[in-house]
Structure formats: structure tokens, C-alpha cells
Amino acid sequence: MAINLEQVGRIARLANIEISPGEAAQTSAALNGILGLIEQLQSVDTAGITPMAHAQEVAQRLREDCVTEQDQRESFQAVAPETEAGLYLVPRVIE
Amino acid sequence: MSLQPTQASLGELAQALANKTISSVELTSLFLERCERLNPQLNAFITLDREKTLAQARSADARLAAGESGPLLGIPLAYKDIFCMRGWLTTCGSKMLANFVAPYDATVIEKFNTAGSVCLGKTNMDEFAMGSSNETSYYGAVKNPWDTTAVPGGSSGGSAAAVAARLAPAATGTDTGGSIRQPAALTNLTGLKPSYGRVSRYGMIAFASSLDQGGPMARTAEDAALLLNVMAGFDARDSTSVEAPVPDYTQTLNGDIKGLRIGLPKEYFSEGLTKDVAQAVEAAIGEYKKLGAQVVEVSLPNSQLAIPCYYVLAPAEASSNLSRFDGVRYGYRAPEYTDLLDMYCKTRAQGFGPEVKRRIMIGTYALSAGYYDAYYLKALKLRRLIAQDFQAAFEKCDVIMGPTSPSTAFKIGAKSDDPVAMYLSDIYTISVNLAGLPGMSIPAGFDPAGLPVGLQLIGKYFDEPRLLNVAHRYQQVTDWHHRTPKGFE
Numbered sequence: 001m002a003i004n005l006e007q008v009g010r011i012a013r014l015a016n017i018e019i020s021p022g023e024a025a026q027t028s029a030a031l032n033g034i035l036g037l038i039e040q041l042q043s044v045d046t047a048g049i050t051p052m053a054h055a056q057e058v059a060q061r062l063r064e065d066c067v068t069e070q071d072q073r074e075s076f077q078a079v080a081p082e083t084e085a086g087l088y089l090v091p092r093v094i095e
Numbered sequence: 096m097s098l099q100p101t102q103a104s105l106g107e108l109a110q111a112l113a114n115k116t117i118s119s120v121e122l123t124s125l126f127l128e129r130c131e132r133l134n135p136q137l138n139a140f141i142t143l144d145r146e147k148t149l150a151q152a153r154s155a156d157a158r159l160a161a162g163e164s165g166p167l168l169g170i171p172l173a174y175k176d177i178f179c180m181r182g183w184l185t186t187c188g189s190k191m192l193a194n195f196v197a198p199y200d201a202t203v204i205e206k207f208n209t210a211g212s213v214c215l216g217k218t219n220m221d222e223f224a225m226g227s228s229n230e231t232s233y234y235g236a237v238k239n240p241w242d243t244t245a246v247p248g249g250s251s252g253g254s255a256a257a258v259a260a261r262l263a264p265a266a267t268g269t270d271t272g273g274s275i276r277q278p279a280a281l282t283n284l285t286g287l288k289p290s291y292g293r294v295s296r297y298g299m300i301a302f303a304s305s306l307d308q309g310g311p312m313a314r315t316a317e318d319a320a321l322l323l324n325v326m327a328g329f330d331a332r333d334s335t336s337v338e339a340p341v342p343d344y345t346q347t348l349n350g351d352i353k354g355l356r357i358g359l360p361k362e363y364f365s366e367g368l369t370k371d372v373a374q375a376v377e378a379a380i381g382e383y384k385k386l387g388a389q390v391v392e393v394s395l396p397n398s399q400l401a402i403p404c405y406y407v408l409a410p411a412e413a414s415s416n417l418s419r420f421d422g423v424r425y426g427y428r429a430p431e432y433t434d435l436l437d438m439y440c441k442t443r444a445q446g447f448g449p450e451v452k453r454r455i456m457i458g459t460y461a462l463s464a465g466y467y468d469a470y471y472l473k474a475l476k477l478r479r480l481i482a483q484d485f486q487a488a489f490e491k492c493d494v495i496m497g498p499t500s501p502s503t504a505f506k507i508g509a510k511s512d513d514p515v516a517m518y519l520s521d522i523y524t525i526s527v528n529l530a531g532l533p534g535m536s537i538p539a540g541f542d543p544a545g546l547p548v549g550l551q552l553i554g555k556y557f558d559e560p561r562l563l564n565v566a567h568r569y570q571q572v573t574d575w576h577h578r579t580p581k582g583f584e
Contacts, residue, residue: 051475055531081428
């Protein structure tokens, strides 16, 4: 199932990765190479097989409903590109 | 007997520290000096920070002086740059995190700090652990100390090169599809990927969360056991951490292996395996027979499908995990953009390298509407078949053995333009991650060009004690693991 340039553009948009028209051709060739490898999956009959999402067949653990984290806003925001008054700044989204 | 720190085992180093033959500052300085002098030849480290390192060594010396003791107290180690370490640059080999000073410690780092180990530096790696050669690092390729024109393997290639060249006594790695075992094989080390759930993933930058495991990279099984003793254990901060007691892995190293049933999967000895690797692996199996082990043929019929299965599941999980890198809370942000969406798209286009983008895009595609069943769900079903193959094989044997990698170290640049060729280097390791089993690579000889060959050992779930025992017994009767690359003695 080869993908064309238009599909590469759509995937890049879904992935939030800007891709120039020049890059798209190269990317499409590389992705098609990988998809060719992946296509081998279709050769196996998996009817009736339960999907295995995880190596352990155990239920998710629950924890006590209590506070475990302290406020670390300052140290976490120290590594942010732009903050102000304890908030993360991004380009304006509402005019 | 005079101590030779670059050749000594962790046990001997701990003994010397306890006897006050050497202080942690002296020992650490000796390795730091080697790192600073030899790293330009290898590019094994992304960050070396003499002041921070020596501060840790001084604090270990204070603990030693106060009468404290411990197997890793005062011992310098190298950490893969995927582990967050408070106050240290933690880049994960990416431009995206080139300015990221971690505000907290990974659980693994916290455990090593508590044990009193000293961080020598943060090691180079494939970007976000996506690679098998260490060539996808934003910080440049790592060179293999056995041949500096060859790759050390990946993604834990910096850790592998550092330990192989005796720049560090031992190191940490992580393994999602072979990233501890394959570089260990290519650099003559002992590397262990624990069972899924054995080592906490908290603070270990996520690639594919259902497959990622941290583990030790060392020269011997004995050293690996000492590291695993510290790394393993339940952690409430990792939702997939297993609540099971941690045995003392050093206590079972010497167990007799007479009667051990070794399963040889016929699929691991067919097309694609180079002659040199096959010969070394067969010789190693011969050595095990002399130790009293029996060999049985087993079959892993779906092993050829492990690569396609993995290259759906790992990219799918990566596309989700790496969506957090958007230039808002940490890391790189593009300098120019028009609006919020444009900021995300430019930040990610500029911050990620080509291989990471390819994997995010493959994962995005596999999870997208209309393709989910054909790719993601299909791969999850195959994952079960692959896990069932192992279960069936382990009814006939105690441990599975085979090659770690189909070839010895390849030249830098040989596969970097061909992702599919690169992916095939992990053909024997990937299925182990899919099944969640523990796997090891141990030194098993050299090819005619003098490049190391690794023997892979695969165990039952949580059977790390047996893997380490089986590895240790082999290391008692062979000396491959003591060989040191020329120029790095």
C-alpha cells in the first residue's frame, strides 16, 4: 500500500511536522520502503488471535487517592522556552 | 597486588575503596582524565562535567569515611543520556532537548545516587534511542573502540564505547528493540535487558513504553549483576513496574549448569547470519556442552515477522510519546513562526532529526483512521503469536541461545542511508522486547578482522538470575570478556 505525496502531506499535518515540498519526495520514498517491510504482516492469518498490547497480562494498579506530588512549578518552568506569572506563553490563539 | 582500575571488576574497585587503597575522588579522577583525553576519538559522551562529578565523588568519600560501605559506593559509572538527572543536561541525543537540564532524577538515577555511585558523564545515543548504529545522534556518530571507522551499535552506543574503551567501569543503557544487547555485542561487553517491568521507567525518556527497559552494560556478568541489584525493583511512579521482590543477583552466579537445556531456534541460524558470527556462536555453544549443558532444537516460527511487527508498534507508541515535544514546556522552540500550530510544526521540523521524523510519521500513519486495523491491530495480534512461540520453546528448554546481531560492527555510513537495512540489524533482538522477556549479550569471540561477536541468551520472564548464572559460568572458562581494544588498555 504505497503512499503518495499528498498522503505524506496529510501524515505530516497529523504529526505536526512541517515538511517542505522538496523533503516530501524523499520522505515518501523512505516511508514507502518501511511500509514495504511492514506489509509482510498481511501474510499471516491472525483470525481469532487476541491482540497483545502489553508484555504483562495484569490489570492496571490503583493507588491511594491522596496527594503525592509537591508544587514544583518553579523548577519545571525554569526549563520552559517562555513563561510569565507562572504560565506557559504561546502565540495568541484567541483574538 | 597493585590495583589496575581500568581492568578491575566492580567488586575489586569496591574492595579497594573499602580498604582505602584508593579514594573515590582518586578513582573518579583517573577515569575522568581518560574520558577527557580519549573521548575526542570516540565521541562516547555528550556531557562531561568535572565539577559535578567530583562533588559526587567527594560525597561518596565522606560516606566511606563515616564507615558506610556498599558494592557501588564511590564507584564511577556512565549513564545513557536518556535518564533524567537533576541539574545535568539530559538531551536524549536530540536537538529538541539540547538545552534541557532535567529538574528531577529518574528512579534509576535516584537508586544509583542512594547507592553512592558517581556519575562520570552522560553518554551519546541515537536520537530518542531510535537507531542501531548511534549515527542518528544530533551530537554525531560514536566510534567503536575496536575499529574507529566502525559503528559501536545503538542506540546505547556511547555507553558501549565508553565501557569497552575503559573510560568507565560500567554504564547504564536502555533497550527497546536491542539497544543494550546489540551495542554490547559489537563492542565485546556484557549487556542485559531485563524483563519488562523489572526496572522502573520513571524519568527514562520514553520511546515505546510497552517495550522500553533500562539495564546494565558492563564487562562481566558479575558486574552486570551488581548493577541490576541496584536498578531493579518496584516503583509506584511507573505504572507498569512489577511488584516482585528483587533477588540478590550475585548470589546465584556460580550455580552448576550441568543438565541445563539450551534451546537453539533454527530460525536464528539461517539466511542472513554471517559466517563469522555463526562460527563464534557455535563455538560458544560447544563450550556450554563441555560445561554439561544439553542442546535442543526449538522453533520460533514467527521470528521473521518480529521486525515488521515492531516497526508498526514502536513507531505508533513513539508518535504518541513524542507528541509532548511541542516547544511549550521544555526543550527547543523554533525562533520564528506565525501562529500556535505553525510554532508546533516548525519546532518539531527543526528539533527532530530525519529518523525520528520518519518513525513519528510511520506511527501516525499506522494509527490514523482507516489504517488502524490493518497495521496497529494486526501487529498486536502478531505480537501475541511471537510471545506464544517463546512460551512453546521454553517448554523444551531453560534458556534460548543464538547470535545477538547478524554481523559484527559495520562501517560508519554503511547503512545510514537505508533505514530498512539498518532495521534488519535487530532481527534477533526485537522479538525479545515484543514478548517482554529478559535477554543478554555476552562476548563470544572475534571475527578475522578482530571485531567482537556477541552470544545472545534469552530467558523466561523474570529469570534474570539464571541468565546471569549461565553467562557467568561461560566467563569462568573463557577470556573474551577480558580483551581490551588496542590503544585503550
